[in-house]
Amino acid sequence: MSTLSRTAFIKSLPGVLRPLLPPDLQDFQARYPWNLAQIHYGEPALHYEVGHYSPQPGRNIAGWELGFHCESRDHQLNLLLLQGFRHHLFEIKATLGEGVEAERWDRGWTKIYEVYPDEPLTEDYRAAVAARLAEIIVCLQPIFVDLRRSVAEIYH
Numbered sequence: 001m002s003t004l005s006r007t008a009f010i011k012s013l014p015g016v017l018r019p020l021l022p023p024d025l026q027d028f029q030a031r032y033p034w035n036l037a038q039i040h041y042g043e044p045a046l047h048y049e050v051g052h053y054s055p056q057p058g059r060n061i062a063g064w065e066l067g068f069h070c071e072s073r074d075h076q077l078n079l080l081l082l083q084g085f086r087h088h089l090f091e092i093k094a095t096l097g098e099g100v101e102a103e104r105w106d107r108g109w110t111k112i113y114e115v116y117p118d119e120p121l122t123e124d125y126r127a128a129v130a131a132r133l134a135e136i137i138v139c140l141q142p143i144f145v146d147l148r149r150s151v152a153e154i155y156h
Contacts, residue, residue, distance in 0.1 A: 067113025
């Protein structure tokens with residue numbers, strides 16, 4: 001099986017992902033900044049992201065980070081969403097597995113993510129990554145919608 005370039009892997013991922021989602025979650029938008037794929041439902045700063053993850057101190061795994069990123073300029077919003085996701089972390093981990101983390105990140109951003117193990121960028125691997133991202137979206141999106149609604153009611 002031939003290997004895809006990183007750019008081809010990233011740019012073709014949303015097309016493989018879309019039919020794996022329930023109909024009510026298929027109407028997403030995709031962006032490709034910095035050799036990443038970002039999937040969102042109307043708020044680009046609050047998006048699902050797929051990007052290559054290199055080993056870091058204390059984390060010796062390389063792979064693809066799959067997760068939901070809160071990258072609003074409003075750092076308080078990002079923090080409130082993180083706190084809300086953390087409140088649901090037990091059920092998220094029960095559904096998605098213990099590898100899911102919820103943490104603060106760079107520039108006042110937050111994220112809920114896992115690192116999916118690295119393999120050669122084949123069509124089969126792309127299908128597996130898309131399937132896992134679909135599981136993540138199906139689990140997190142209803143929680144996000146509720147959190148976003150609650151935050152909007154109390155915060156704005």
